[in-house]
Amino acid sequence: MTLPPADTPLYNHPLPDIEQWLTLKGCQQDKGNLHHWHIQQSDWEADLWLEIDSLTVRYLKAGEGGQDIQRSFKYSLSRQDLENVIFSGP
Structure with missing residues (x-):
C-alpha cells in the first residue's frame, strides 16, 4: 500500500492509509478500541484518538x-504538517 503524497490533507486519506501511517510512525492500535492509538518514545509517550473531525493527542x-498535555488537530492539515507537530513530541 502506498500512502498519498505527504502534502495531502489527512481527510483525503482512506482510513487504512491513516492506520498504516500511524503504524509506520511507531504507534500501536488498541485492539479493543480501534480509534485509540499509543506511541512510546524514549523521552515521551502519547495517546492518540481518531475523532470525527480531528486527531487528538x-x-x-x-x-x-x-500534567498531561492535550492537543487536537483538524484533518484538513496535511499528513506532513501533522507528522511534524505530533511526532516531534510535547
Whole structure:
C-alpha cells in the first residue's frame, strides 16, 4: 500500500492509509478500541484518538507538575504538517 503524497490533507486519506501511517510512525492500535492509538518514545509517550473531525493527542505526564498535555488537530492539515507537530513530541 502506498500512502498519498505527504502534502495531502489527512481527510483525503482512506482510513487504512491513516492506520498504516500511524503504524509506520511507531504507534500501536488498541485492539479493543480501534480509534485509540499509543506511541512510546524514549523521552515521551502519547495517546492518540481518531475523532470525527480531528486527531487528538494527549502527551502523558509531559506538562508542568506531570500534567498531561492535550492537543487536537483538524484533518484538513496535511499528513506532513501533522507528522511534524505530533511526532516531534510535547
